[in-house]
Structures are given as C-alpha cells and as structure tokens.
Amino acid sequence: MNAPTHALDLLPPRTAPAELLAALQAHFGDRFSAARAMRELHGRDESPYEVPPPDAVVFCDSTEDVAFAVAQCARFKVPVIPYGAGSSLEGHLLAVEGGVSLDLSRMNRVVAVQAEDLTVTVQPGVLRSQLNREIKDQGLFFPIDPGADASLGGMTATRASGTNAVRYGTMRENVLALTVVTARGEIVHTGTRAKKSSAGYDLTRLMVGSEGTLGVITEITLKLHPLPESVAAAICFFPDVGAAVNTTIALIQLGVPIARCELLDANAVRAVNHHDHLGLREAPMLLMEFHGSPAGVQEQAATVQELALEHGGESFQWATTPEERTKLWTARHHAYFSALQMKPGCRAITTDTCVPISRLAEAVTVAADEAQASGLPFFIVGHVGDGNFHIAYLIDPALPAEAETAERLNQAVVHRAIAMQGTCTGEHGIGLHKQGFLIEETGEGAVALMRAVKQALDPDHILNPGKIFRR
CATH class of the missing domain: 3.40.462.10 (FAD-linked oxidases, C-terminal domain)
Structure with missing residues (x-):
C-alpha cells in the first residue's frame, strides 16, 4: 500500500457512541450505514490527504432529517460532516476528528422556480448541470460553473466561482437566501428573495463560504439569468x-x-x-x-x-x-x-x-x-x-x-x-491545506474574529471541525 501523500497532526477522534448510532439507525433505517466500504467512500475526496473514515454515514432526504441528525450528534458532542458530490480539493469533507457524514445527495429537488423574478430555490444536492437542464426551457440559466459537476450546496459552502465569474460573479453574488441547520439542530432562515436588504447582520453571506463549519445548508435561493x-x-x-x-x-x-x-x-x-x-x-x-x-x-x-x-x-x-x-x-x-x-x-x-x-x-x-x-x-x-x-x-x-x-x-x-x-x-x-496561508493573508486578528464567530455558533465544535483553522 502506498504511503500517505500528506500526514496530518490529527486530534483524537470523537468516536460516535453506540447509543448515538442506534438512534440514527432507528430514524434513518436503510439510509444509515456503518459499513466500511460506505464509510471509506465518504472519507475521501480529491485532496492528497488520507485520514480514517467517519464512524457512520446517514443519507438525508429533508431539512428535518438534517436537523434530527445534528441534534443527536450535538447530544454526544460528535462531529457532523456535510457531504455533497465529493469533489473537494482541499479536504473539506474528511472526518479528521471522526464523527458522522451527512450525505445530502438525495436532497436533489428543485423546490421552486420563480421565473418572473429570476430566482430559484433548490435543495443542496442539486447538481449544477441538473439545475440548468430543468430551467433551460424557461429561457434561464445559472452561470456559476466551477468545472466539476458539483452540488449547489457544496458550491455555496465553498463560495465557488469558475469559468463565468468574469461576467456573472461568484456564489457570493448569486445566493440570495438560505435555510440552515445550526449546531444545536435548529432550523433557521437567512435572507429573502428580494434583491437587497438592510435588515440586520448579513447571515447569508456569513454562511456562504463557511465550509460547513457554521451550519449545514439545506435550501438555497439563487439568482438566475436569461439565456443570452x-x-x-x-x-x-x-x-x-x-x-x-x-x-x-x-x-x-x-x-x-x-x-x-x-x-x-x-x-x-x-x-x-x-x-x-x-x-x-x-x-x-x-x-x-x-x-x-x-x-x-x-x-x-x-x-x-x-x-x-x-x-x-x-x-x-x-x-x-x-x-x-x-x-x-x-x-x-x-x-x-x-x-x-x-x-x-x-x-x-x-x-x-x-x-x-x-x-x-x-x-x-x-x-x-x-x-x-x-x-x-x-x-x-x-x-x-x-x-x-x-x-x-x-x-x-x-x-x-x-x-x-x-x-x-x-x-x-x-x-x-x-x-x-x-x-x-x-x-x-x-x-x-491552506490554514497557515489564511493567517498570512488576513492576519492573526482577523482569524481570531473568525474563531470567535465559530465559538459563538458552534461551541462544541461539532460542525466539520478542523477545517479553516484548528481548535
């Protein structure tokens, strides 16, 4: 067997106890798996890192499924790692502290197309190509194209851009509203379908690019554009x-x-x-x-x-x-x-x-x-x-x-x-991969502010821990 390309100084894993696994299995039934092959599938991406796989995988069908799984993991302070299409290049979906992988790929429904407003609401497992196929007949398209046929949830979580960004911007400019499950398993809504707002903190932009460390995104409202x-x-x-x-x-x-x-x-x-x-x-x-x-x-x-x-x-x-x-x-x-x-x-x-x-x-x-x-x-x-x-x-x-x-x-x-x-x-x-570079780019003070936000929203560090910065 080949030696790992990159070694990581891992924190001790927070192993999911039998009581938690039993609760998840009772709720999810055949959508729960602790099989090694399934765990290994969800423990690899396109990064060079090799780490142990998650303890279990659950396949969520709804926001309520995600809320249940996160709430159960929160009881035991066990990590949850959102999983979309598995195309990450920087190790975003790796279970570096153990825990449960939340596979959102079955949440792949286009919820509503508001063609007259040039907006659409989707679940996070919808793929970029799927969305464009479904709205093409209405003379619309979604322009963000990172190359890989990534999920829109993953694209939102990583603030993706791609080939069309020079004209149409990135996910930051094209996400209007979100439904998010917090670290306590609560369901919250950020933003609206309006093109602009001055109402309070911009929680939508806070979540866009947070890499699953502040909440699990379960619904996304996006801007659309007319086909040229x-x-x-x-x-x-x-x-x-x-x-x-x-x-x-x-x-x-x-x-x-x-x-x-x-x-x-x-x-x-x-x-x-x-x-x-x-x-x-x-x-x-x-x-x-x-x-x-x-x-x-x-x-x-x-x-x-x-x-x-x-x-x-x-x-x-x-x-x-x-x-x-x-x-x-x-x-x-x-x-x-x-x-x-x-x-x-x-x-x-x-x-x-x-x-x-x-x-x-x-x-x-x-x-x-x-x-x-x-x-x-x-x-x-x-x-x-x-x-x-x-x-x-x-x-x-x-x-x-x-x-x-x-x-x-x-x-x-x-x-x-x-x-x-x-x-x-x-x-x-x-x-x-780029945690040290983040400090170099933004400075210790800015990273300290990010840590404070993380601590406030996820005090037990169960949401995709170990990413962006170490505890």
Missing part, C-alpha cells in the same frame, strides 16, 4: 502563457464584457487532446466565450481577435454551433482528470490563487518557470478573466520527495500571490 440571445466561442494559441495572460489583461482593462476567458497551458492542452481526441495545437491557449446580441457578440469577438494578434496570438478559431462549443468546454472541464491520466497512479497537489489582474501575467509565468525547473509534471488552467489560476503538480504518492517538492512549489505560488495583495485561494477554499 447569441453565444460564440473561440480559441487562440500563443507563444507562451505570458502572452496569453497579457491579452486577457488588455481586454479586461478595455472593458470588453467577455463571458468566459480560460487559460490552458501546453501541458493541459496535451492532456485534453489525449483524453478527448481533439487534435488541438499543443501550445498555451485561451478558450473564450461571448454572450449578448448577435451584433454585440460580433463586436466583442472582433476586439478580442485584434488584441490577441497584437500579443502574438495565432490560429484564431471559432466554435459557433452548440455542439462545437460543448465539445470544447467539456474538454476544459475534463482537464483535471485528463492530466491525471498522463501519469498513471499519480495524485495531484493543486493550488489556486487570485491576484489583481495587473499582476496576473507575472504570477502565472513565474509559477510555470518554477514548476518546469523542478522536473515534476504539472499543468496550469485559469479563469484568467478574473485573475484566478490553478496549478497542479502530479506526484507519485509512494515518493515523499515528490510531495515535498510539490508543496514547496505550492507555497511559493501562494506566498507570491499574497505579496501581490491577492488571495491564497480564489475558489477552492481553505479546508485543511
């Missing part, structure tokens, strides 16, 4: 990543309302070529999408094409049919898993940072040069329209030296982003 009248996508290749990013900087500074602007370095293009049989030129590439009226889309595209040529862009290619666009964006979404297949048996140590747009070319170029010099296989993708990029180092989990090299490179990328007045994570969240 016209959509066009284009790709363009560049001599290096710096030229591609400088093109992006120029179009953002000119105010071009581009909907998506994605960077793939040559390694990422090579991986998606192999996985999706695309035959793209293996060079740094921008994948762009334009939304609006036919005339507006044409104007945007002409401006971007001119800017790309000024920065050495070549082979500007259009994808105008839905099938062509879907093929390109599907390949982009496959980039992570495509790259893993380039080194069989590997694990990825990833980081995502976000910097002021004027510093992005420097941040990406230096990160690429450092990774190339290390000898580790790597790839870079980025939502470069909003200053966010991801770099992943592919390591052999049986070789600790590779993990150490990847972590050293990762630290350099993050330190540089913070020095540029950027952030250690544009969208992955803190989880387990």
Whole structure:
C-alpha cells in the first residue's frame, strides 16, 4: 500500500457512541450505514490527504432529517460532516476528528422556480448541470460553473466561482437566501428573495463560504439569468502563457464584457487532446466565450481577435454551433482528470490563487518557470478573466520527495500571490491545506474574529471541525 501523500497532526477522534448510532439507525433505517466500504467512500475526496473514515454515514432526504441528525450528534458532542458530490480539493469533507457524514445527495429537488423574478430555490444536492437542464426551457440559466459537476450546496459552502465569474460573479453574488441547520439542530432562515436588504447582520453571506463549519445548508435561493440571445466561442494559441495572460489583461482593462476567458497551458492542452481526441495545437491557449446580441457578440469577438494578434496570438478559431462549443468546454472541464491520466497512479497537489489582474501575467509565468525547473509534471488552467489560476503538480504518492517538492512549489505560488495583495485561494477554499496561508493573508486578528464567530455558533465544535483553522 502506498504511503500517505500528506500526514496530518490529527486530534483524537470523537468516536460516535453506540447509543448515538442506534438512534440514527432507528430514524434513518436503510439510509444509515456503518459499513466500511460506505464509510471509506465518504472519507475521501480529491485532496492528497488520507485520514480514517467517519464512524457512520446517514443519507438525508429533508431539512428535518438534517436537523434530527445534528441534534443527536450535538447530544454526544460528535462531529457532523456535510457531504455533497465529493469533489473537494482541499479536504473539506474528511472526518479528521471522526464523527458522522451527512450525505445530502438525495436532497436533489428543485423546490421552486420563480421565473418572473429570476430566482430559484433548490435543495443542496442539486447538481449544477441538473439545475440548468430543468430551467433551460424557461429561457434561464445559472452561470456559476466551477468545472466539476458539483452540488449547489457544496458550491455555496465553498463560495465557488469558475469559468463565468468574469461576467456573472461568484456564489457570493448569486445566493440570495438560505435555510440552515445550526449546531444545536435548529432550523433557521437567512435572507429573502428580494434583491437587497438592510435588515440586520448579513447571515447569508456569513454562511456562504463557511465550509460547513457554521451550519449545514439545506435550501438555497439563487439568482438566475436569461439565456443570452447569441453565444460564440473561440480559441487562440500563443507563444507562451505570458502572452496569453497579457491579452486577457488588455481586454479586461478595455472593458470588453467577455463571458468566459480560460487559460490552458501546453501541458493541459496535451492532456485534453489525449483524453478527448481533439487534435488541438499543443501550445498555451485561451478558450473564450461571448454572450449578448448577435451584433454585440460580433463586436466583442472582433476586439478580442485584434488584441490577441497584437500579443502574438495565432490560429484564431471559432466554435459557433452548440455542439462545437460543448465539445470544447467539456474538454476544459475534463482537464483535471485528463492530466491525471498522463501519469498513471499519480495524485495531484493543486493550488489556486487570485491576484489583481495587473499582476496576473507575472504570477502565472513565474509559477510555470518554477514548476518546469523542478522536473515534476504539472499543468496550469485559469479563469484568467478574473485573475484566478490553478496549478497542479502530479506526484507519485509512494515518493515523499515528490510531495515535498510539490508543496514547496505550492507555497511559493501562494506566498507570491499574497505579496501581490491577492488571495491564497480564489475558489477552492481553505479546508485543511491552506490554514497557515489564511493567517498570512488576513492576519492573526482577523482569524481570531473568525474563531470567535465559530465559538459563538458552534461551541462544541461539532460542525466539520478542523477545517479553516484548528481548535
């Protein structure tokens, strides 16, 4: 068996007592499992950490189920860990102190579509793609697209963004209201369907991005957007990543309302070529999408094409049919898993940072040069329209030296982003991996305030403990 990629200094587990497990089994019936295979399934994500699985898994069908499970765990001060689609990259769903995994994937109903108000209310297990399929016939769509087909509950909990953020914002801007189960098992509602409010503390924004540490989200009201009248996508290749990013900087500074602007370095293009049989030129590439009226889309595209040529862009290619666009964006979404297949048996140590747009070319170029010099296989993708990029180092989990090299490179990328007045994570969240960076970015005083909020709302530290900061 391979040695763990990353070791954690774990606190002693708070093992679920037999009385608690019996109460959960009596309530949930066949939706309760203490089988090892099920526990292990819920004890892993896409992070490099290997920790013991939770003591049990319960599958919730309703807010009341969640409230019951949390209240029972609160009686015994046993942790509860919300589980959505399992796509976390930073260890968010790992049971680092033991406890019970709350699987919310069966809470997958679109509760209500208020088309005239451009809002929708969903349960947390609804997947991003599912929501867009269900509202497409009403001429609407939900734009937040983190790449993975994540659950909307998980996207809310981690304040996700993704490919459309440059035009449509992140989950922070698109969540209006929540239903949340507190650490005592109480059901509370935050926000309304109104577009704005000045009523008291903004509890909705407090919960968005809290990574399951302040409450369990069981219902979400989201903003929707009209489907654009016209959509066009284009790709363009560049001599290096710096030229591609400088093109992006120029179009953002000119105010071009581009909907998506994605960077793939040559390694990422090579991986998606192999996985999706695309035959793209293996060079740094921008994948762009334009939304609006036919005339507006044409104007945007002409401006971007001119800017790309000024920065050495070549082979500007259009994808105008839905099938062509879907093929390109599907390949982009496959980039992570495509790259893993380039080194069989590997694990990825990833980081995502976000910097002021004027510093992005420097941040990406230096990160690429450092990774190339290390000898580790790597790839870079980025939502470069909003200053966010991801770099992943592919390591052999049986070789600790590779993990150490990847972590050293990762630290350099993050330190540089913070020095540029950027952030250690544009969208992955803190989880387990970036707790030290959070202190570096915000300062001890700000983290102390976060700890005080956590202590007030969850004094027994049962809600996804060990994430964002240690006790």
